[in-house]
Amino acid sequence: MLNNLIKSLTPDYGKLRLTRVFLILCIVALMVRFPFFFRDYVDRDESTFILVAQSWVNGHLPFTELWDVKPPLTFLFFASIISVFGKSIFAVRFFGTLLVVISSFFTYRITAGLTSKKVAFWAAIFSVFLQSSFGSLQGVMSEHITMAFFMPALYLLTKKHTFFTVFCTGLLLGVSVMVKLNMAYAILFIGLYLIYSYVREKKYVDGFLHTSAYGFGILLIIGLTILPYYFQGISDLWWKSVVQAPLEYANARRYSIFKMAPLILVLTVFFLVAWKKKYIDFKNIVVQLLLVSIIGVVLSFVKGGRVNGHYLIQLHPILIVLVAIVLGQLSFIQKVDYKKIAFLVLILLPVEAYLEYGNIIKNKWERGTFYNGEGISVPAYIKNNKLDTSHILFLEYHIGYWVLGVNPPTKAATHPSNICKDEMFKFYDNPRKTSMEELKYILEELRPKTIVGRSNRSIFDLDLVQENAYINTYLEKHYEILTTVEKADIYQRLEGL
Structure with missing residues (x-):
């Protein structure tokens, strides 16, 4: 009976279409995140984003009436939802779930270009879980928003470069950095890698045009976020709040470097083993793009001096691609019945969701409402x-x-x-x-x-x-x-x- 159930839930990887992958990711993400659609808040930062967004809906630009240390497009995401659906925490969490699905879907697409659809499928599934389980990840964090733009941009760079596609990549990355400023490190590293790759191939004209398009797309988005402040004569408020304040915050709230040592050590060991055992082809251009992105994100953690649990959302959708490729080649994993193990893991991982389902049912019974x-x-x-x-x-x-x-x-x-x-x-x-x-x-x-x-x-x-x-x-x-x-x-x- 268990074998039949597992078989019915497991897709035929050879016939796996993109629409079906997206639908499955939607179902999994909703299953894990749905009970949290009714909770007042999961993380205090999310509540702050909502307050500033509501102020914007009421006619006050971010930083003018209320203030928080995030770029404007973080608040625009919430303001857009509030302006259409009103004060609906359900709507906020629903669209937050779509963000997780989008970033995980592009995890699938990038992974599928490097290995089998089976490995790519499970990489995407675990990307959903890693962005939705433990601590404050069931709320809608700025990291969820930024990765929903960063991962499609990364995918575009894995395809044939044209002026238009690289420009679109720049636009997406411009949105990403205007949601989460520390993504500037990854974006800078990607830009430097693009220049290096064109010089290496001696495509100087294409290199100049494409990297210019890349930079222009990023700067265009940044410039558009400044315009409302410029028209009101308060451009300095944008500069101080979006650029200077985060830098000061990072310096003032810096943790000891030793608190980040475990993360750096684990990543170093992983990549050394993958290189020595030749599990990953580091000469592959897509792998190199992923690697420079990971280095950029981790460097931003080091420069910021801290790694909170939700910060890792910026790392998981990228890193899981390479982790999945390595795991897919390990002999002991190939020998075991991975379907049963995967099924067991998927049953055990959403424990927080199961508890929250019980909580909302209890609240409905005692107080007449699912909201709690x-x-x-x-x-x-x-x-x-x-x-x-x-x-x-x-x-x-x-x-x-x-x-x-x-x-x-x-x-x-x-x-x-x-x-x-x-x-x-x-x-x-x-x-x-x-x-x-x-x-x-x-x-x-x-x-x-x-x-x-x-x-x-x-x-x-x-x-x-x-x-x-x-x-x-x-x-x-x-x-x-x-x-x-x-x-x-x-x-x-x-x-x-």
Whole structure:
């Protein structure tokens, strides 16, 4: 019975058409990501993107009313969805799923050009899982958006180069870098590789024309993102927010190089073994393109000084191509019944999805709605009890601003942690210069009647001793916990204070 089930779910690789691959990837991605369509938020960054996007829909360019350290096209993705579907977290997560499908589909196409359709199919399937499982990957991250443009661009470069195709590649990569700035390293390395390849083949005229088209496509997209700011006379805000702020952020938030050593070591060992055992043909132009892209992405991690879990989304769709090629040649894998192993892995991998299916069913049974999380239940409590929302401060669950239809009390509070990133203040001309000044302004001058925080958790990172000590003391003296909704404490300001 198990053999029949596995056989029915396994495609005939020889007859595998692109439309069927895309459809299968859609089904797998929806299966894994669908239950998270109803959760208030998965990662706080996603909530911030939504807030800035809503501000844009309301007529305010990114960085003008609300601020976060991302290029404008990150917010444009969310703003486009909100402008059509309104305040629908379901729609945001649905289109996020399509992003995963698109990048994984081009993982398939690139892999199929290097090896068999069978290996390419499973590379694409695991690309979906690697972008959808563990931690915050079920939300819609900027990395999902950037790879949905980067992978098609990489695929175009594996085909015969014409002025038009290389120009289109540049356009796609321009979008990619205006979603996630650190992709500039990979894009630069690809450009240098193109120049090298044309010089090596002594195609000087084609090389000049094509690399010019490549660069022009990238610069055109970047220029288009500047235009709205130029017309409003605030081009300097674009420059400071899109270029200077991320560089400062990377320097200020740098981790020890030793924290990235495991990733670099694993990749080095993998490529050394693949080269020594001749599992990968490093003379192949497509392989070289993949390799320079991987080097560019990893270098961006090193320069940025950190690797969060969702950062690896920028690496997985590219790296899985080469990993799949190597695994497909290992003798012990060829001898085992890979279908049963693959079936077992596919059953075990989406454990988080299974748990979330149970969560939404439970929530429907207990509360009458599939939508769940404090970002939904806390605003509902605030609305039902008519609490004051003027200058309301969410120190956690800040998607609640969106649900309530209000803005954060200050530009620095767009993301709760930004309040304490005072190295960023100068890039959006914040009137306060330090995090303590910002906190005191919000609490002592704006004096929000309602504050939302997370129960039994430090308000800010533990290393922010002064900020935590101040806000804890202030809350204890001037506020009381009105109620606790799930894991959220709702504070009310004491009368007369």
